[in-house]
Amino acid sequence: MTMPEAEAAAPEVRLEFDADVAVVTIDRPRALNALSGDVLESLDAAFVEITDAAASVRGVLLVGAGGRAFVAGADIAAMAGRTPAEGERMARLGHRVAARIEACPAPVIACVDGFALGGGLELALACDLIYATEASSFGQPEVRLGLIPGFGGTVRLPRVVGPARAKELIYSGRRIGTDEAVQAGLVARAFPDRDALLAGARETIARIAENSPVAVANAKRVLVAASGRPTEQAVELEIGGFMDAFGTDDMREGVAAFLEKRTPGFSRG
Secondary structure, three states: OOHHHHHHHOOOEEEEEEOOEEEEEEOOHHHOOOEOHHHHHHHHHHHHHHHHOHHHOOEEEEEEOOOOEEEOOEOHHHHOOOOHHHHHHHHHHHHHHHHHHHHOOOOEEEEEOOEEEOHHHHHHHOOOEEEEEOOOEEEOOHHHHOOOOOOOHHHHHHHHHOHHHHHHHHHHOOOEEHHHHHHOOOOOEEEOOHHHHHHHHHHHHHHHOOOOHHHHHHHHHHHHHHOOOOHHHHHHHHHHHHHHHOOOHHHHHHHHHHHOOOOOOOOOO
16 A cells, blocks of 8 residues: 555544543644544544443543644635535534534543634534643634634634624634633633643543533533523523432432542442
8 A cells, every 4th residue: 555545544533542531633634634524424423432432431632633723624625616505514514513522421622732713613612621722723714715604603602702702703704812712711721732731631631530420411411501591591401400410329429428528439420
């Protein structure tokens, strides 16, 4: 096999399990990890596999290979000749992947090192947390191509940074750096470089893993479901999740351990 053939055969999305951490890597560095249809299908399959293994997974890292980009956007070359119907299918696929990430019981951290633009930012917004290196940049530049965000940018970005800032970013196509992204509440933590980023993300997952996996999954479910809903509906969702917690073994174990001043022995999911 020649080298070009070997490179072509390499998977564009890799899923690896490292103890109780799942690592999903988008590996198209020459295309700045752009989201083609095949990449989106592979991401969908990866998160199905992670959800199926939920009992042994306490957190997920979503990363881009190559050191230049998390994901620089959708595959523009592949979009050039698409019809409206084909555009709709692409958007529905992107939304399916985002919904799959949100439905994953384990927390998902987008580890951004470089560009997170267009579909890349939308992919990161579907994750629970965005961690980034100081050299990263973020934006929704679709209007510069005569498009609009199609994978959730008009929905999730306003929820995170507020309607005014989201409109300014989407209408202008402007990129922002990590400092501004942190200030806007888009990025949870910034790191000096990729190694520190990945170490910090693993540290967070390790802290989460000390808690009840059932409670963490319950909290994530309520947070995702309540996002964007009127207060009255969101409150009912929280009450339902709080009620569900009282029916779990982990709640009884956690309370007993607190009263007995010992470390709880939570279930594995």
